[in-house]
Amino acid sequence: AQSVTQPDIHITVSEGASLELRCNYSYGATPYLFWYVQSPGQGLQLLLKYFSGDTLVQGIKGFEAEFKRSQSSFNLRKPSVHWSDAAEYFCAVDNSGGSNYKLTFGKGTLLTVNP
Amino acid sequence: GAVVSQHPSRVICKSGTSVKIECRSLDFQATTMFWYRQFPKKSLMLMATSNEGSKATYEQGVEKDKFLINHASLTLSTLTVTSAHPEDSSFYICSAKTGGTDTQYFGPGTRLTVL
Numbered sequence: 590a591q592s593v594t595q596p597d598i599h600i601t602v603s604e605g606a607s608l609e610l611r612c613n614y615s616y617g618a619t620p621y622l623f624w625y626v627q628s629p630g631q632g633l634q635l636l637l638k639y640f641s642g643d644t645l646v647q648g649i650k651g652f653e654a655e656f657k658r659s660q661s662s663f664n665l666r667k668p669s670v671h672w673s674d675a676a677e678y679f680c681a682v683d684n685s686g687g688s689n690y691k692l693t694f695g696k697g698t699l700l701t702v703n704p
Numbered sequence: 705g706a707v708v709s710q711h712p713s714r715v716i717c718k719s720g721t722s723v724k725i726e727c728r729s730l731d732f733q734a735t736t737m738f739w740y741r742q743f744p745k746k747s748l749m750l751m752a753t754s755n756e757g758s759k760a761t762y763e764q765g766v767e768k769d770k771f772l773i774n775h776a777s778l779t780l781s782t783l784t785v786t787s788a789h790p791e792d793s794s795f796y797i798c799s800a801k802t803g804g805t806d807t808q809y810f811g812p813g814t815r816l817t818v819l
Contacts, residue, residue: 593747621806632708632797632810633748640806679747683806690736690801692808694747 591616593682595695602670603703610665610698612680621683622663623692624654628676636678639663650674675702707731708800710811717788718819725783725814727798733778734800738808739771742795754781788818 594613602608614620621640625633637648644656654665663680680695707730717723727737736755740748752768754760754775762768770792772784781800785792795815799808 598745625810630713630812632710632812633799634810635807638807690806690808691738691750691753692748693750696745696747 591682591684591693593680593693593695595678595680595698597698598696599699599701601701601703604672605669608665608667608670608674608700610678610680610700612663612665612695613661614663614680614682615661616682616684618684619656619658622654622656623681623683624648624652624663624665625679625681626650626676627679627697633679636665670700670702672702672704675700706807706809708734708798708809708811710796710798710814712814713812714815714817716817716819719789720787722784722786723788723816725785725796725798725816727781727783727800727811729779729800729809732800732802732809734781735778735803736801737775737781738799738801739773739781739783740797740799742797742813748797751783785816788816790818792816793818 592615623638624636627633636652637646639646639656677697677699679697681692709728711726739751742748751766752760752762754773760773775781797813799810801808
């Protein structure tokens with residue numbers, strides 16, 4: 590079955606430390622890949638997306654993600670975490686190649702940032 | 705830009721009653737809107753996709769007669785939960801996209817509690 594896996598349910602890091610959130614997908618072809626962030630009381634905000642081309646994509650708020658076809662992964666990274674980054678992060682996949690734009694989401698990773 | 709609102713943000717209703725949730729794109733025309741349901745500690749589950757002026761397309765397992773979706777204009781879609789029961793209690797999130805983009809913009813969600 591097609592799926593998106595975020596192995597880490599909850600991650601705690603110290604402010605200023607680096608961050609990597611993992612995402613793996615199981616689809617036959619290269620899907621469209623997204624990372625969203627959800628803060629309490631707010632809608633999901635798009636951090637970055639990958640459709641094709643350069644496998645390292647830059648997003649907002651200093652985030653980046655790298656698509657690795659051989660590992661079916663699209664991990665999110667940030668070199669130095671800020672307290673305001675505490676939120677829930679979702680990886681999502683559109684495996685239709687952009688034809689119907691339906692997203693399949695992972696279960697999310699909750700990020701806690703310690704001062 | 706690309707702001708999506710939902711109303712109400714929270715609603716409590718009695719079992720057997722119907723509840724309507726509105727999703728509006730405030731600064732763009734949404735040719736396609738999506739409705740998701742999010743359970744605690746779970747990912748977003750796509751319920752249905754609606755294109756303006758057309759009938760919604762429901763995902764497998766979603767009861768179309770229970771979750772009525774209307775997308776009558778390019779800025780408004782509504783989800784009506786009919787004859788609500790406690791098991792319908794959940795967080796409902798909508799998203800919207802224009803015809804010229806692959807990106808979905810999400811609303812802040814509506815917390816439905818059925819007593």
